[in-house]
Amino acid sequence: MSAIMIPAGLAVAKPMPDVLPPVNARRGFIGYLRRYPTIAIGGGLLVVMLFVAVFAPFLWTKDPTSLAPALRTREPGAEFWFGSDMLGRDVYSRVLYGARVSLLVGFSVAFFASAIGLAIGLFAGFIRLADSIVMRVMDGMMSIPPILLAIALMALTRGSVQNVILAITIAEIPRVTRLVRGVVLSLREQPYVDAAVASGTGTVMIMWRHILPNTLAPLTVQATYICAAAMITEAILSFIGAGTPPIIPSWGNIMAEGRALWQVKPYIVFFPAVFLSITVLAVNLLGDGLRDSIDPRLAKKL
Amino acid sequence: MNPILQVSDLKKHFPVKGGLFGTTVGQVYAVDGVSFEINRGETLSLVGESGCGKSTVGKAVLRLFPLTAGQVVLDGKRIDDMSAGELRPLRRKIQVVFQDPFSSLNPRMKVRDILAEPITNFGIATAKDDIDRRVGELMDKVRLPRDAVNRWPHEFSGGQRQRICIARALAADPDVIVCDEAVSALDVSVKAQIVNLLQDLQAELGLAMLFISHDLAIVEHMTHRVAVMYLGKIVEVADKRDLFGAPRHPYTEALLSAVPVMEPGAQFQRIILKGDVPSPIRPPPGCRFHTRCPYAFERCRKEEPKLVATGSNHLAACHLHDLPEAENPLLKTTGATAFRAAQLGAA
Numbered sequence: 001m002s003a004i005m006i007p008a009g010l011a012v013a014k015p016m017p018d019v020l021p022p023v024n025a026r027r028g029f030i031g032y033l034r035r036y037p038t039i040a041i042g043g044g045l046l047v048v049m050l051f052v053a054v055f056a057p058f059l060w061t062k063d064p065t066s067l068a069p070a071l072r073t074r075e076p077g078a079e080f081w082f083g084s085d086m087l088g089r090d091v092y093s094r095v096l097y098g099a100r101v102s103l104l105v106g107f108s109v110a111f112f113a114s115a116i117g118l119a120i121g122l123f124a125g126f127i128r129l130a131d132s133i134v135m136r137v138m139d140g141m142m143s144i145p146p147i148l149l150a151i152a153l154m155a156l157t158r159g160s161v162q163n164v165i166l167a168i169t170i171a172e173i174p175r176v177t178r179l180v181r182g183v184v185l186s187l188r189e190q191p192y193v194d195a196a197v198a199s200g201t202g203t204v205m206i207m208w209r210h211i212l213p214n215t216l217a218p219l220t221v222q223a224t225y226i227c228a229a230a231m232i233t234e235a236i237l238s239f240i241g242a243g244t245p246p247i248i249p250s251w252g253n254i255m256a257e258g259r260a261l262w263q264v265k266p267y268i269v270f271f272p273a274v275f276l277s278i279t280v281l282a283v284n285l286l287g288d289g290l291r292d293s294i295d296p297r298l299a300k301k302l
Numbered sequence: 303m304n305p306i307l308q309v310s311d312l313k314k315h316f317p318v319k320g321g322l323f324g325t326t327v328g329q330v331y332a333v334d335g336v337s338f339e340i341n342r343g344e345t346l347s348l349v350g351e352s353g354c355g356k357s358t359v360g361k362a363v364l365r366l367f368p369l370t371a372g373q374v375v376l377d378g379k380r381i382d383d384m385s386a387g388e389l390r391p392l393r394r395k396i397q398v399v400f401q402d403p404f405s406s407l408n409p410r411m412k413v414r415d416i417l418a419e420p421i422t423n424f425g426i427a428t429a430k431d432d433i434d435r436r437v438g439e440l441m442d443k444v445r446l447p448r449d450a451v452n453r454w455p456h457e458f459s460g461g462q463r464q465r466i467c468i469a470r471a472l473a474a475d476p477d478v479i480v481c482d483e484a485v486s487a488l489d490v491s492v493k494a495q496i497v498n499l500l501q502d503l504q505a506e507l508g509l510a511m512l513f514i515s516h517d518l519a520i521v522e523h524m525t526h527r528v529a530v531m532y533l534g535k536i537v538e539v540a541d542k543r544d545l546f547g548a549p550r551h552p553y554t555e556a557l558l559s560a561v562p563v564m565e566p567g568a569q570f571q572r573i574i575l576k577g578d579v580p581s582p583i584r585p586p587p588g589c590r591f592h593t594r595c596p597y598a599f600e601r602c603r604k605e606e607p608k609l610v611a612t613g614s615n616h617l618a619a620c621h622l623h624d625l626p627e628a629e630n631p632l633l634k635t636t637g638a639t640a641f642r643a644a645q646l647g648a649a
Contacts, residue, residue, distance in 0.1 A: 191400040191401075191402060194364075194366050194400070195400065195406055195467070196419065197366060199393070199420035199423055199470065199474060200394065200474070201419060201423055202390070209408075209411070209419075210408050214408070214409070
């Protein structure tokens with residue numbers, strides 16, 4: 001660099017201070033969590049719940065089904081952390097084991113409803129004739145509130161966790177199908193799909209290579225909302241006695257059993273309700289964070 | 303020599319759905335009887351304002367949708383009525399570069415996979431090493447560094463992305479490339495680079511090009527022949543010099559008068575068209591341009607003019623050419639066209 005000649009009498013501005021803050025934005029996983037705190041909070045809470053569900057037997061629990069009528073309706077304390085119910089069962093143990101049912105139902109429904117909805121949505125989005133038929137069926141299903149549909153389906157079968165998953169999955173499929181079909185229809189108009197057609201790519205490969213990967217982002221976000229909705233639906237089904245059989249402790253069952261006593265012994269309802277709320281909140285926060293990180297514009301679509 | 307691409311009386315009408323049961327209530331006459339041909343190594347530009355059907359013609363010759371009527375002959379074979387399976391190997395001969403470099407690349411595929419797709423589809427290479435070598439050569443052709451093949455599309459700028467799109471079009475080793483507004487979305491300096499790249503590649507590979515554009519300055523720079531479209535029809539086709547120097551259709555004349563002239567102090571009369579383009583759902587009877595034509599007379603409202611020769615290699619669809627020469631306003635040279643003719647003559 002050569003020195004610049006400054007004519008006499010010309011005022012020269014002082015060099016600018018370094019106004020830009022030092023770059024210390026972190027990259028990688030930690031940086032990602034810092035940028036999307038809702039993912040960190042929601043994901044963290046969900047990991048804790050998963051830990052609790054998986055390791056329930058090792059977390060100072062008792063047999064959640066063992067009866068002790070002599071010790072019934074004890075207040076929360078040293079012996080019964082969350083108290084005991086009207087049959088003397090430990091509410092703490094029951095709530096922890098109940099997390100297994102809720103999370104299993106939530107994740108299973110999210111997975112199966114997404115997978116089946118994705119398949120149907122791709123099919124409907126690609127085949128015009130199928131589209132009008134499939135989507136009218138889905139509209140019909142969507143006109144029934146998912147909880148009523150799940151109750152009706154449960155009325156046809158025996159109460160078991162598998163049947164609960166199946167019933168809620170069927171009730172949630174139309175929403176996924178509608179989303180996937182919409183995304184497929186808009187992706188089909190993308191120039192890169194036209195370019196792929198011109199490059200001699202067949203229909204199946206177009207779907208597999210160009211359409212499917214681009215539906216996964218919005219579908220993942222939708223799956224988290226389905227997961228949260230499924231956990232609530234499961235609790236409602238158990239609460240009204242149309243879901244998980246009473247012998248299996250689930251949050252809905254515990255609340256249903258504590259309902260009769262809730263004015264005098266509110267803790268029986270309180271603890272499972274708090275766990276359910278926290279879990280649903282965690283999943284929803286995770287979904288919001290994922291949505292923001294994947295595509296801020298999705299906020300309008302979902 | 304046979305033209306590489308021959309289009310005759312191409313029609314593409316889109317149904318307008320409406321009513322309670324989605325019945326067809328009308329047609330959009332997007333392209334309504336278009337004929338042209340392109341020779342090997344030649345550039346034909348298709349110009350016209352938005353919505354006149356330029357892009358629909360481009361997509362139709364690529365057979366991205368079924369045609370309503372007409373013939374498309376690609377390298378001696380009719381492709382307009384072929385089944386998708388029959389057509390697929392022939393797609394190798396005609397490739398496309400789209401306008402928007404951001405939506406023409408799949409965001410979930412790396413550059414290498416994008417370029418490898420046509421190579422494997424057409425069986426140009428099968429072994430991984432051969433594919434990689436060809437992908438490398440393509441990157442050289444479009445002047446991009448070879449090590450960029452392992453990147454994602456979002457890591458490139460608009461101009462670089464358009465180079466990748468061109469590389470993808472070249473991957474199939476085509477005879478014709480359809481450039482659908484290929485440089486319209488780029489800023490001026492990048493536009494110049496891409497135009498020069500296209501010209502270099504054309505000289506190098508002997509490509510024919512269908513260059514769809516509304517930018518007359520670019521068209522003037524890079525084309526051999528020009529076809530002017532208005533409301534789904536070609537109104538004039540001519541060699542570049544004839545069309546820019548001596549337009550034989552009032553619409554072309556008006557279009558050209560809107561192009562700024564690069565001459566300090568030069569002032570030429572501009573022809574300002576009145577009104578809007580009529581709807582392609584209900585095109586006007588007779589000549590489609592009569593509603594806005596400054597010279598329209600009674601016959602124009604009733605009878606549709608045919609595209610006829612008005613000079614060597616010069617076709618125009620206008621009734622004015624049936625008038626005696628002295629009364630034909632199109633034959634009077636205006637200041638702007640004379641200036642442009644002189645410039646083109648000098649070039």
